[in-house]
Amino acid sequence: MDTGTTSNDHGRATGTFRVKRGLADMLRGGVIMDVVNAEQAKIAEDAGAVSVMALERVPADIRRDGGVARMSDPELIEGIQAAVTIPVMAKARIGHFAEAQVLQALDVDYIDESEVLTPADEANHIDKWAFDIPFVCGATNLGEALRRISEGAAMIRSKGEAGTGNIVEAVRHLRSILGDIRKIGVADEPELYAWAKELRAPVELVREIAETGTLPVPLFCAGGIATPADASLVLQLGAEAVFVGSGIFKSEEPAKMAAAIVEATSNYTDAGLVAKVSRGLGDAMPGQEMGQLDQRLADRGW
Amino acid sequence: MRVGILALQGDVREHAAAIHRLGAEPVEIRTPDAIDHLDALVLPGGESTTISLLLDRSGLRARLAAWVSAGRPTLGTCAGLVLLADEVLDGRPDQRSIGGLPIAVRRNGFGRQRYSFEAEVQSSDGGEPFEAVFIRAPRIERVLDGTTVLAELVIDGSPEPVVVESGHCIGCSFHPELAGDDRLHRRLLELAETTTAV
Numbered sequence: 348m349d350t351g352t353t354s355n356d357h358g359r360a361t362g363t364f365r366v367k368r369g370l371a372d373m374l375r376g377g378v379i380m381d382v383v384n385a386e387q388a389k390i391a392e393d394a395g396a397v398s399v400m401a402l403e404r405v406p407a408d409i410r411r412d413g414g415v416a417r418m419s420d421p422e423l424i425e426g427i428q429a430a431v432t433i434p435v436m437a438k439a440r441i442g443h444f445a446e447a448q449v450l451q452a453l454d455v456d457y458i459d460e461s462e463v464l465t466p467a468d469e470a471n472h473i474d475k476w477a478f479d480i481p482f483v484c485g486a487t488n489l490g491e492a493l494r495r496i497s498e499g500a501a502m503i504r505s506k507g508e509a510g511t512g513n514i515v516e517a518v519r520h521l522r523s524i525l526g527d528i529r530k531i532g533v534a535d536e537p538e539l540y541a542w543a544k545e546l547r548a549p550v551e552l553v554r555e556i557a558e559t560g561t562l563p564v565p566l567f568c569a570g571g572i573a574t575p576a577d578a579s580l581v582l583q584l585g586a587e588a589v590f591v592g593s594g595i596f597k598s599e600e601p602a603k604m605a606a607a608i609v610e611a612t613s614n615y616t617d618a619g620l621v622a623k624v625s626r627g628l629g630d631a632m633p634g635q636e637m638g639q640l641d642q643r644l645a646d647r648g649w
Numbered sequence: 650m651r652v653g654i655l656a657l658q659g660d661v662r663e664h665a666a667a668i669h670r671l672g673a674e675p676v677e678i679r680t681p682d683a684i685d686h687l688d689a690l691v692l693p694g695g696e697s698t699t700i701s702l703l704l705d706r707s708g709l710r711a712r713l714a715a716w717v718s719a720g721r722p723t724l725g726t727c728a729g730l731v732l733l734a735d736e737v738l739d740g741r742p743d744q745r746s747i748g749g750l751p752i753a754v755r756r757n758g759f760g761r762q763r764y765s766f767e768a769e770v771q772s773s774d775g776g777e778p779f780e781a782v783f784i785r786a787p788r789i790e791r792v793l794d795g796t797t798v799l800a801e802l803v804i805d806g807s808p809e810p811v812v813v814e815s816g817h818c819i820g821c822s823f824h825p826e827l828a829g830d831d832r833l834h835r836r837l838l839e840l841a842e843t844t845t846a847v
């Protein structure tokens with residue numbers, strides 16, 4: 348794979364693809380939690396989050412309030428960076444490379460080019476190779492995932508449907524991505540070209556999947572995780588870590604819910620432990636059926 | 650030979666692959682009982698605050714501390730190095746390491762992710778340099794007596810330790826497992842063989 352833009356400082360190469368995907372590898376088996384202020388970031392860190400995602404409103408509120416959702420206020424991001432020692436991620440609008448430049452100037456640890464915010468460009472995603480900071484992007488299927496990787500994304504998260512507390516879309520997207528990876532694993536050489544055409548993705552990346560049997564970057568899951576059992580479900584399906592947005596701070600007891608989802612993620616195959624940590628958590632966030640939604644955030648991006 | 654890999658969180662798979670390549674059996678460790686009947690232990694990379702919290706909740710901390718203080722062979726990379734350091738700087742106030750290596754490390758000592766880097770690291774035995782990947786890496790700031798430096802990174806002309814060994818503990822601030830370099834895992838298995846022989 349292309350190593351992208353790198354800077355070299357006395358024999359030290361920063362911003363290489365290995366360094367970018369390396370942080371994603373370190374987050375595997377962990378929970379990344381959406382937070383809107385330093386206080387929530389502390390609660391997340393105390394509960395065992397591997398990272399926090401700074402944003403101005405959690406997806407459930409963005410969905411309720413409507414309007415244009417943008418990158419967070421830098422002051423808020425800096426407040427969160429000062430409050431915790433774990434990595435801090437932040438969201439930029441799809442195609443809004445100037446927001447991403449600001450986030451890089453703030454030294455955030457990962458940038459999420461996110462469909463949860465209002466897209467800034469209807470045709471182009473950000474050229475992520477142009478940055479030293481790694482990017483995570485959402486995907487609903489394997490073609491979308493590979494297009495984001497070809498643009499330089501070092502981590503993919505299945506999109507799910509953010510802010511709904513409903514896991515059904517996350518499951519659909521994960522099964523689609525992982526199912527196609529399994530099918531490519533048994534394809535012969537001529538079929539790889541057909542796959543590349545069907546997925547609208549570079550044949551080199553399709554061939555890499557055929558050879559390795561996995562996505563070239565870690566695959567995490569987002570959008571709709573509201574309980575410890577939800578986390579266990581998506582990890583058993585093949586996600587390597589989870590993003591929890593509204594599911595923590597829209598639940599009745601955020602600190603307890605956060606700690607329970609962390610433990611369930613670490614021990615996702617141990618049903619006895621998932622049962623134990625699921626007891627007495629209070630109400631999970633209120634959920635929504637897909638049919639009730641005015642807008643699907645997962646449709647943003649292509 | 651059975652080699653436990655602490656599997657609460659982090660890059661467990663790459664360490665398991667290294668152990669497997671060397672002909673030993675990797676065993677994922679998530680509960681205190683799982684530590685029985687192991688020949689060696691690996692503490693992987695990951696988020697040290699998260700792993701530390703999960704050590705407490707799982708009841709693993711006391712078992713790990715007993716393992717290390719009994720002089721059993723242990724390799725820690727990155728977050729694993731932080732867990733093995735006797736002194737941790739810039740950690741959370743309530744963060745406790747297991748200890749075992751008489752060194753002081755500073756968490757995220759090279760800065761945030763933007764300053765994470767790859768570099769060639771010289772091996773003290775004169776062997777091939779390591780293609781070292783440093784991810785928000787801890788920085789070894791002090792090395793006390795009785796610690797052997799196995800590899801150094803040269804920064805602005807001055808060398809600083811990045812791989813150290815003391816007793817039966819090996820600590821490494823970068824990720825040899827991400828570069829598929831098995832030398833430290835091989836060293837761990839050598840330590841395990843001598844321990845078994847005793």
